Amino acid sequence: MQPELETRGTRTEKGWRDHDGFVGPRQPGTGPRSDPRGGFPTGPDVGDAMPDVRCLTADAALFDLHAHRAGRPAVFVFYRSAVW
């Protein structure tokens, strides 16, 4: 599914204001402000089993989600970047 690009925005003295009122230097529809308009994929559904996640931790150690949470409930956040 290729979502539609959200491009609504207004140029103001402080930058570009999007349809929710957030103001930033980049025009909506470009770079990190490439928001979807309407539907977009959000991964597995509620009720599905959470897929396992294998990757590296911040300490560059091997990570396995279900082994690490070891039977505890968990919150798994996908975010854009800790750098910018």
Added chain:
Amino acid sequence: MELQKRMRDFDAADIRVYALSYDEADALRDFRAAHGITYTLLSDPDSAVIRSFGILNTLIDPNDHPWYGIPYPGAIVMDAEGAITHKFFDGNLAVRAGPEQLLWAALGQPPLEPEVDRVAAPRDVRVSVALDGDHLAFTVQRDLVVRFSVPAGRHVYAEPAPPGSVAVEVTLDENRRLVQRPIVRPASEPHVLAGTGESFQVHHGVFELRLPLAVNGFSRSDAAGLMISGEVRWQCCDDEVCDLPTSQRFELTVPVSEPVPHALRDKRAATAEPNAHAHFRRMSERRTGPG
């Protein structure tokens, strides 16, 4: 960073918290040290996990560095068995679920205690409005919680209300500072009238509607707090009598936290994250090579 403010509560409930991004591990270490992060940061520099979940932001051109590789951000909550119970994804990529929302979901939407102090007006519905959280923050959602307490033997209409009747509803006054999202309603129950067999959806007892809110900026006047105001409407009935629709105004002032300065844009913040610019440069170069 807003999430970190509630880590004590997640830890107390033995709920694990993970946050994955396409950043390199050493950038995450710097971020963790600068902001005292105690939840588990995960590094997915090739966006392999992000792709495997099918949530790579494909609106960004693969040659548009350093932005290419980010996900449609969101949060997934799973129970002890690993089944997904809640998902929080917002079309505005700046907006994210707040810690109290995630905690409420991960706790399995804790049941509500019935109110006992009902002597004064036993047939009246009681409504209270409060924020789940002690402040609002830029981009971070928190729920305005509208709690109903309906006397035993009575009910209020849920959506969809029968023709000519009013379903429970919360409306905010116009406020350009607030970003609001569709209200989260509890499951309703069918109610069948004994005489006619007519059936409609209702709420009973103690229940909550949750209206997700965030602020879209910060101004100096926020030091005094931001006023949230609006109106709650409902219609309460029992099997014989239906009250007229009722409304109640609400007004509350909540603190707004100042956004945390960013190391790429603020000199003082950069002293806590001296490698920030180097990390960003590498993100720009890592798929193309220098130059």
